[in-house]
Structure formats: C-alpha cells, structure tokens
Amino acid sequence: MLQLQAKPVVEEIQSKTAEKTKAFTAKHGRKPKLTVVLVGENPASVIYTRKKGETAMKLGMESEIIAFPWSATPEQVRATIDRLNGDANVDGILIQRPLPPSFKEEEVLYWVSPEKDVDAFHPINAGRLMLGLPSFQPCTPAGVMEILRHYKINPSGKLACVIGRSSIVGKPMAALLLQANATVLHTHSKTPDLKAICRQADLVVAAIGKPEAIDASYIKEGAVVIDVGINRTESGKVVGDVAYDDVAQKCSAITPVPGGVGPMTIAILLQNTIWAAEQREAQKVSR
Ligand code: NAD
Numbered sequence: 596m597l598q599l600q601a602k603p604v605v606e607e608i609q610s611k612t613a614e615k616t617k618a619f620t621a622k623h624g625r626k627p628k629l630t631v632v633l634v635g636e637n638p639a640s641v642i643y644t645r646k647k648g649e650t651a652m653k654l655g656m657e658s659e660i661i662a663f664p665w666s667a668t669p670e671q672v673r674a675t676i677d678r679l680n681g682d683a684n685v686d687g688i689l690i691q692r693p694l695p696p697s698f699k700e701e702e703v704l705y706w707v708s709p710e711k712d713v714d715a716f717h718p719i720n721a722g723r724l725m726l727g728l729p730s731f732q733p734c735t736p737a738g739v740m741e742i743l744r745h746y747k748i749n750p751s752g753k754l755a756c757v758i759g760r761s762s763i764v765g766k767p768m769a770a771l772l773l774q775a776n777a778t779v780l781h782t783h784s785k786t787p788d789l790k791a792i793c794r795q796a797d798l799v800v801a802a803i804g805k806p807e808a809i810d811a812s813y814i815k816e817g818a819v820v821i822d823v824g825i826n827r828t829e830s831g832k833v834v835g836d837v838a839y840d841d842v843a844q845k846c847s848a849i850t851p852v853p854g855g856v857g858p859m860t861i862a863i864l865l866q867n868t869i870w871a872a873e874q875r876e877a878q879k880v881s882r
Contacts, residue, residue, distance in 0.1 A: 738859025
C-alpha cells in the first residue's frame with residue numbers, strides 16, 4: 596500500500612512558484628501580491644490566514660492580511676474588497692471563510708473581481724472551469740489532481756467516485772476528474788446505497804466532513820483512496836473522512852490525514868497568485 600504524502604508534491608509546486616515569482620519580480624520590478632481578508636477571530640481561520648501569508652512571503656511574494664472584527668458589516672468588508680479590486684499592486688484577493696451569518700455567500704462570491712479571484716470561487720471562474728477554459732484552479736481539488744499526477748496515478752479510463760457535492764470541493768473535483776477522462780460517479784448525502792456505488796470505483800475521493808465515515812466496506816480491493824476530510828474528534832485528534840487503518844488494509848494507495856490533501860491547498864493558492872500576476876501584466880501589454 597502506497598501512502599500518498601503531500602510533502603514532495605508541495606515542495607515541487609512551491610519550487611516552481613518561487614522560480615516564477617523571482618522571474619516576475621525581476622521583469623516587472625514588483626513582487627506578486629496576495630491580500631487575505633479575515634473577518635473575526637475563528638482560531639482555525641487565524642492559523643490558515645497566517646500560514647497563507649507566511650508561505651507567500653517564503654516564496655518571494657508580498658502578502659497582506661486585512662483583519663475585521665466579527666461585528667463588521669458586509670458593507671464595510673465589501674468597500675475594502677472594492678478598493679483592493681482597484682489596487683494595481685494587488686494580484687490576488689482571498690476572503691477567508693467562515694464569514695458571519697449576515698454575509699450572504701451568494702453575494703460574496705461576486706465581490707472579488709474574477710482576475711484576482713485566487714480561490715476560484717467567482718461564478719465566472721467556476722463556469723470557465725466547467726467549460727475547460729484556462730482559469731484559476733480550485734485549490735483543494737486541484738491539489739488532489741497534483742497528488743495523482745505526482746504519484747503517476749492517471750484517472751483516464753478509471754471509474755472515480757466523488758463523495759460530496761460542495762461548491763468548494765465536490766463539484767470542482769468531479770469536473771477536474773471528468774476533464775482527466777475519468778468516468779465520474781458523483782455521490783452525496785441523498786445517494787441511495789452509496790456503499791454499493793462506491794465499491795465499484797477504482798478511485799474514491801471522500802469530501803463529506805464526517806469523521807472516518809468511509810470504512811473498508813465502501814472500498815474495492817486495490818482502489819486508490821483520496822481523503823479530503825479534516826475533522827477534529829472530541830479528544831482533539833485530527834482525522835479524515837476515511838477510516839484510515841481499516842481502508843489501508845484494502846486499497847492500493849491512500850492519502851493520510853494530516854499530511855495528505857490538506858497541505859496542497861496553500862500550494863495551489865500561491866500557484867494561482869503568480870498566475871494572476873502574470874495574466875494581469877500580460878493584459879496591460881495587450882491593451
Ligand atoms: P460541505 O459540508 O460543504 O459538503 C459536504 C458534502 O458531503 C455535501 O455535499 C453532502 O451532500 C455530502 N455528505 C455529507 N454526509 C454524507 C454522507 N454520509 N454520505 C455521502 N455524502 C455526504 O463540506 P466541504 O466544504 O466539501 O468539506 C468536506 C470535508 O473536506 C470537510 O471535512 C472539510 O474540513 C474538508 N476540507 C478540506 C480542505 C483541505 O484539505 N484543504 C479544504 C476544504 C474542505
């Protein structure tokens with residue numbers, strides 16, 4: 596059984612991003628810049644935000660965190676995003692989730708302008724992804740695709756079961772696997788007899804947010820298993836959506852939690868940031 600660790604994949608992507616960042620800075624006389632907007636002090640969000648900023652700087656980018664209190668209104672945050680959209684020195688903007696309940700996700704999705712939308716959440720970028728057009732990569736699903744590429748697991752011709760249909764993970768994951776010529780069984784909480792469907796799959800991607808819900812009875816002998824889940828148990832342990840020890844007995848390859856899909860997200864985010872910077876400079880030239 597092969598353990599699909601993120602570490603070598605992250606190192607490979609970060610090294611390419613650092614090289615591109617260096618070349619960009621030399622050519623344009625400025626560093627690519629990522630701005631993260633944080634609302635409130637959710638401990639996990641504070642850690643993720645700090646990590647994004649630190650990694651951006653490690654790769655040679657400029658990074659900025661703009662923090663609002665949880666009591667901030669949508670209008671206040673929107674005004675800042677509008678300013679950042681118009682700031683020529685800002686290449687990528689990210690609004691850290693979760694947001695307070697007064698923020699309506701269906702409106703927030705449109706705030707960051709599509710050319711700075713490094714999370715790939717804007718409906719234009721989601722649409723471009725579905726159509727297979729050049730676009731920002733949805734961070735977590737693209738991270739899964741990079742793991743598969745690195746470990747030479749080609750989804751083409753395989754039967755892939757994606758469990759979960761969120762806009763952040765499940766839906767773009769299914770789209771990327773389809774583009775990679777997998778036949779995708781896209782399942783969710785209302786799928787009847789999920790186990791029987793999942794057991795047919797050569798490749799299973801679990802993204803449901805239920806600690807260790809997918810055990811070996813869902814898995815075909817020799818399948819590849821990707822665990823997107825990050826769940827904290829009552830004892831404080833971080834576990835995935837897959838019962839690792841049980842499934843590892845049956846599958847041919849599996850991502851661990853932590854250390855599997857999780858670290859890929861920031862690597863892709865920063866790949867998106869340098870891409871945004873390059874695209875924006877290229878557009879200036881063509882104007
Ligand atoms: P979500 O709650 O938005 O969506 C969960 C999806 O799973 C829903 O579509 C639902 O239909 C489906 N689902 C729920 N229970 C199910 C069940 N028993 N059987 C089948 N389908 C079921 O969650 P999300 O944002 O997609 O996140 C999923 C998991 O991935 C979470 O554990 C989250 O923490 C993790 N996550 C990790 C990263 C990362 O690695 N960087 C990024 C995003 C999310």
